[in-house]
Amino acid sequence: MRNxxxxxxxxxxxxxxxxxxxxxxxxxxMLNLPHNNLSGNIPHTFDNLIxxxxxxxxxxxxxxxxxxxxxxxxxxxxxxSEDLCSNNVSHHLKPCSSNGKKAxxxxxxxxxxxxxSAFLLLFALIIVTYFLFQIxxxxxxxxxxxxVNLFSIWAxxxxxxxxxxxxxxDNFDPKNYIGAGGYGTVYKAKLPTGQVVAVKKLHSLEDxxxxxxKAFKVRFML
Numbered sequence: 159m160r161n162x163x164x165x166x167x168x169x170x171x172x173x174x175x176x177x178x179x180x181x182x183x184x185x186x187x188m189l190n191l192p193h194n195n196l197s198g199n200i201p202h203t204f205d206n207l208i209x210x211x212x213x214x215x216x217x218x219x220x221x222x223x224x225x226x227x228x229x230x231x232x233x234x235x236x237x238x239s240e241d242l243c244s245n246n247v248s249h250h251l252k253p254c255s256s257n258g259k260k261a262x263x264x265x266x267x268x269x270x271x272x273x274x275s276a277f278l279l280l281f282a283l284i285i286v287t288y289f290l291f292q293i294x295x296x297x298x299x300x301x302x303x304x305x306v307n308l309f310s311i312w313a314x315x316x317x318x319x320x321x322x323x324x325x326x327x328d329n330f331d332p333k334n335y336i337g338a339g340g341y342g343t344v345y346k347a348k349l350p351t352g353q354v355v356a357v358k359k360l361h362s363l364e365d366x367x368x369x370x371x372k373a374f375k376v377r378f379m380l
Contacts, residue, residue, distance in 0.1 A: 161185050162183050162185065162186055163185050163186060163187050163188070164186070164187060164188040164189075165180070165183070165186060165188070165189050165190070166188070166189075166190040167190065167191055167194070168190045168191060168192045168193050168194070168214070169192070169193040169194070170194055171194060171195065172191070172194035172195065172196055173194070173195045173196065173197070174196065174197065174198070175196065175197065175198035175199070175201075176191070176196055176198070176200060176201055176215075176220075177201070178201035178202075178203045179203075180201070180203070180204070180207075181201050181202070181203020181204045181205070181206050181207060182203060182206070183207070184206070184207075184209065185209060186207055186209065186210055187209055187210060187211050187212070188210075188211070188212045188213070189207075189210060189212070189213040189214070189215075189229070190213075190214045191213075191214065191215050191218065192214045192215065192216045192217050192218070193216075193217045193218075194217075194218055195218065195219060196215070196218040196219065196220055197218070197219040197220065197221070198220065198221065198222075199220070199221060199222030199223070200215070200220060200222060200223070200224065200225055200242075202225075204225040204227065205225050205226070205227065207225075207227060207229070208227070210227060210228075210229040211228065211229055212229055213229035213230060213235055214234070214235050215235065215236050215239065216234060216235060216236055216237045216238055216239065217237070217238045217239075218238075218239055219239070219241070220236075220239045220241065220242055221239075221241035221242060222241070222242065222243065222254075223242075223243055223244060223245075223254045224236060224242050224243065224244040224246075224249055224251060226244070226246055230249065233249070233250055236249075236251075243255075322347075322349050322350060323347050323349075323357055325350075326347030326348045326349050326350075326355075326357075327345045327346070327347045327357060330343075330345050330359055334346045334347065336356060341358070341360050342358045342359050342360035343358070343359050344356050344357065344358050344359075345357050345358075345359060
C-alpha cells in the first residue's frame with residue numbers, strides 16, 4: 159500500500175472527509191478524487207506528499223487551507239470548491255484568515271494578564287495587612303497598661319483573693335513573717351499582679367475558728 163503510485167477514485171459518490179492515511183503514501187504521484195461528495199478539511203498529512211505531481215480534488219465540498227505542494231497549482235484541480243483557501247496567490251483562491259490564531263493568542267495573553275494581576279493584588283493585600291498589623295502591635299505596646307488591684311474585686315470574689323493571699327504567703331510560712339500586733343500576726347504576700355502587700359492574720363477567737371473564710375480580714379499596704 160505504501161508503494162502505491164497512483165490512486166483514482168473519481169465519480170464514486172464518496173462522502174465524508176479525505177482519509178489522513180493517504181498522506182502516508184510517500185510514493186504517490188497521481189491522485190484523482192473529483193466528482194464526489196467529499197467534505198471537511200484536506201488532511202495536513204498531504205504536506206508530506208512531496209512526490210505527488212498531479213492531483214484533482216475538484217467538484218467536492220472541501221474546505222479549509224489548500225496544501226502548498228506542487229500538485230495543486232492548476233486551478234482545474236480544485237475548481238468548484240469555493241470553501242477552500244490559500245495564501246499562495248498562484249492558486250487564485252481566497253486567502254486563509256489568521257483570525258483564529260490571533261484570537262487564540264489574544265485569549266492566552268488575556269488569561270496570563272489576569273493571573274499575573276491576581277497574584278500582584280494578592281501580594282499587595284498581604285503587604286498592606288502586614289503593615290497594618292505592625293502598626294496595631296506598636297500602638298498596643300505603647301498603650302499604658304492599667305494596674306489591676308486585686309482588692310477591688312474583694313466584694314465580687316473574696317474566695318479568689320483568699321487563695322491568692324494563701325499562695326502569696328506560702329500558707330503563712332514563717333519566712334514571710336513581718337511582725338505581730340494586738341489582734342494578729344502580719345505576713346508579707348506577693349500577689350499574682352506583682353503587688354507586695356502586708357496581710358494580717360487575726361488571732362483565733364474563743365467562739366470561732368480562723369479557718370472560716372467569713373472571719374478572714376485583710377489589711378494591706380503597697
